[in-house]
Amino acid sequence: MPTLILVRHGQSDWNLQNRFTGWVDVDLSPVGVEEARTAGRALSEEGVRVDRAFTSVLKRAIRTLWIVLDEMDQMWVPVERSWRLNERHYGALQGLDKAETAAHHGAEQVKIWRRSYATPPPALDAEDSTHPRFERRYGHLSQADLPSAESLKMTLERVLPYWHDTVAPVLSQGETVMIAAHGNSLRALVKYLDGISEEDILELNIPTGLPLIYDLEADLTVKSSRYLADEETVKAAADAVANQAGR
Numbered sequence: 347m348p349t350l351i352l353v354r355h356g357q358s359d360w361n362l363q364n365r366f367t368g369w370v371d372v373d374l375s376p377v378g379v380e381e382a383r384t385a386g387r388a389l390s391e392e393g394v395r396v397d398r399a400f401t402s403v404l405k406r407a408i409r410t411l412w413i414v415l416d417e418m419d420q421m422w423v424p425v426e427r428s429w430r431l432n433e434r435h436y437g438a439l440q441g442l443d444k445a446e447t448a449a450h451h452g453a454e455q456v457k458i459w460r461r462s463y464a465t466p467p468p469a470l471d472a473e474d475s476t477h478p479r480f481e482r483r484y485g486h487l488s489q490a491d492l493p494s495a496e497s498l499k500m501t502l503e504r505v506l507p508y509w510h511d512t513v514a515p516v517l518s519q520g521e522t523v524m525i526a527a528h529g530n531s532l533r534a535l536v537k538y539l540d541g542i543s544e545e546d547i548l549e550l551n552i553p554t555g556l557p558l559i560y561d562l563e564a565d566l567t568v569k570s571s572r573y574l575a576d577e578e579t580v581k582a583a584a585d586a587v588a589n590q591a592g593r
Contacts, residue, residue: 348517350539350560351524352532354552355410356381361554364444366467368436369478371404375380381555382410386417388574389557397521400513402431402528403483412556413573423524429491430508437495438468440476440483455475462497463544469494483556498547502534509535517566529554529587539568543547553583 356378360367374382396418401411408427415421439447439459448456459467470477471494478484478492484587493500525532529552537547539560552558557574573580 347564348520348562348566349394349522350517350562351389351396351522352535352552352560353382353385353410353414353524353526354529354532354554354556355406355526356385356413356555358406360441363369366436366439366442366444366447368433368440369404369445370440370476372406374406374409378406378410378554382413383417385410385555385574386414386556388416389414391459392574394418394559395522396402396420396524398433398516399423399425399524399526400431401425401427402433402531403427403429404432404528407431407526407528411524414524414526426512428508428512429487430504431525431531432525434498434501434530435470435478435493435496436467436541437470437493440470461548463496463547464499466495466497466500498530498534498537499544501530504532505534506538509538514566517562520564532558540571551584551587553580553587556583 357375357519358367358372358378359375360370360372362375362377362390379385384450396415399411399415401407411425412421415423458465472479477494479489488515513523513525525535532552533547533550536542536550536552536558542550552574556579558571559574561569563569
């Protein structure tokens with residue numbers, strides 16, 4: 347039966363600095379590198395054999411996948427990268443210190459931008475030099491595809507076509523698939539897989555570097571899911587994400 351493994355990238359440099367990251371291409375911190383190694387070792391000890399892997403076009407997710415597969419001695423596994431698995435675009439908040447932003451705009455407003463399902467943060471100006479339309483990696487996309495800011499709802503709307511058109515057909519062949527991505531692109535996918543409501547998804551936090559394993563039925567409905575870690579570790583890691591002023 348098909349198996350899906352979700353891995354949120356390890357701690358990034360901007361996670362460490364408490365900055366909104368979004369589509370900014372920051373790398374893993376030393377802690378994040380070790381989180382990825384630990385995830386790979388745990389999967390190896392579990393005897394997991396990956397058939398295909400998918401990741402975003404952002405280096406913190408790509409490097410996490412490299413490290414995980416290296417620890418599993420499965421670096422030969424075919425990998426596909428897609429912008430559709432990128433983190434949620436945090437608009438004009440990208441690069442800002444989360445605590446300072448909360449102090450300036452108010453904690454309640456930042457919570458709405460961060461946690462509400464359908465409300466995006468302030469948009470990035472289309473002429474801003476950091477807008478994705480100026481990046482070569484997105485040069486093949488239409489302007490309509492490139493966000494200036496995204497809510498979780500908008501993130502789900504770009505993740506789902508990739509799921510249905512690319513990932514699901516692989517899983518339907520009974521293969522084991524790994525997706526190394528980001529807190530919000532994975533939250534969006536988990537919302538879909540588990541049928542989580544718009545209200546309940548607001549409280550879901552995905553820890554960095556802890557593999558989440560889904561055993562699926564032949565029709566890709568969820569049979570069972572579990573983190574590859576003990577409950578105390580999962581709770582502590584999820585609480586650390588919840589206590590941030592943003593992601």
